[in-house]
Amino acid sequence: MSLKESVKWIIPVEIRPVVKRVVFRLLYFGNRYHCPVCRSNVRLWKPLGYDLPVITEKQIIGSGLRNALCPVCGSSDRVRLLYLFMKQKTNLFGGKLKLLHIAPEDQLRNIFLKAPNLDYLTADIDPMKVMQQMDITQINYPENTFDAILCNHVLEHIPDDSKAMSELFRVLKPGGWATLQVPISKSLEKTHEDFSITSSQEREKHFGQKDHVRIYGKDYTNRLREAGFKVEEYKWILDQNFKNQNNKHGLNEDETVFYCNKTL
Template identity: 50%
Template structure:
C-alpha cells in the first residue's frame, strides 16, 4: 500500500515539489511527536524550551533502590524532550550560570565525557577556551585516558567531569591526574552517583562481568558505588572540597519546573592557590607550637 502511494505521488507531483512535500511530512511528524509534551509546567534552562512533562529515564534495578543512589533508578520527568539534558546537566548549568565566573572571565576549561547539551552551551561562549575529552566518545574533541593525562601540570582553570569516576578501576589515579592538571586556584565539578544509605564506598575488583556489575553496582560498566566517603577520597588526591546543596536554594515549584533532584549535592573541588597553602601551613605550625 505504502509503495503504491509513493508511486502515485511520483506520478502526480513533479520532482521539484517532492522535496517540499517531504519537509512538510517531517514537520508534521515532529509536531505529532511533541504534541503530548506541549505545555509550560517544565522548563529546560539549557535549550530554553517549555514542556508539559520531561521524558522518563533510568534503569529499574533493585540495587539502585536498596542503596538509595541519587540520580539513578527509573525516574519520571528526567530528560528534556528537545535537547535531552539530564537533571544533573541542568543543575550544573544553573550553578555555573549563577555562582561562578565561567561565563564572564577568560578561562581554560576541560570537559571530560562531555554531556551533549551542556557542551553545546559551553562552546557558544567565546571567553571559554573549551576542550572536551573522552576515552571513546566521538563527541569529544580529543581522546584522553584520565588516569594518564598527556597535558602539562597546572593547565586548566576549570574541569567538569561528571559520572566518569565510577567507571574507572583506578579512580584514585584519575583524581590525582585531574588535580595535577588543574591550576592552583582553579576548581572542578566532579559528580558521581552517590548512595545515601552507605557510609563507605562499595567496590570489589573480583566483580568483572557486565551482568554481575549491573546486579551489584547498578550498571554493567560501573566498578563501584560511591558513598559518603567520596569526599575523603577526593581530599586525599589534594582537592579542597565543598559539598553544596545548591538545589535546596530553589523552592519546590522551581525545583520541579527545572526537573532537578532535591538530594543531589554538588562536589566543588578546588586546588588551593600557593598563598592559601602557605596560610594552611602557618596555621598548622602555630597549632603544633601551641600543642
C-alpha cells in the same frame, strides 16, 4: 514511504535539528516546568534511569527510574542542575577560561562550543565525538593547565579512581575548579568496590550498571580531599534562590554538586 521518511526527504539535513526542536517545543509546551538548558517551557519530563534492585536497595541518587528527561533537548535532571550551578555559582560564563570537558554531555557541549569566552577541549577514552582521546589516569598535559574541568559520571568506571582524581587535580590551575559528579548511595557510609567482580552481568547486579566498578558512599568527599581538592558540597534544595520555585527545573532533591577547588 513512511511519514518519518517523507519528513526526512523534505527537510534539508542542516536544519533538521532546529525544526525538530521547534516541533518538540510545541508538542510538549506547558507552564509547569522550565528547562534552563534549552529554555523551553514544558508540561512534563520524560522517563529516565534504570529499574534495578541494587539501585533501590542502595538508594543510588540519580540512577533510578524517574521522570527527569527534557522532551525537547534531552537534558537530565543532573545536567540541568550542573548548568544552573555553573551559571549562578562559578565564573564559567565570565572571563576567558580554559575548560576541559571529559565525557561531555551533549547538551552542555552545544552551549560551550558557542561560548566566546571559553577555550574549550572535549576528551574521552573513546576518541569518537571528542576533540582528543584521553586516559584520565594519565593526562597528557602539564600541571596547572586548565581553569575548569568537568568530569561527571566518569570516576565510577575507573578502577584506579584515586590516580584519576590526582591527575585532574594536577592539571587544574591553582584557583581553578572542577565538578566531579558520580552516582552516590544515600545508604552506604563507605564506598563499595570489589575488583573480583568483572563480568558485565555481575557489575550491573552489584553496582547498578554494566560498566561501573563501584558504588560511592558518603566517604566520596574524603576521597576527593585525599587527592588535594578543597570540596564544597552544594545542595540546591537548601539554596534560597530556589525557594518558592516549586522545583520548576525538575531537579533531584537528593542531588549534591561536588564543587572541587584547587586553592591558591
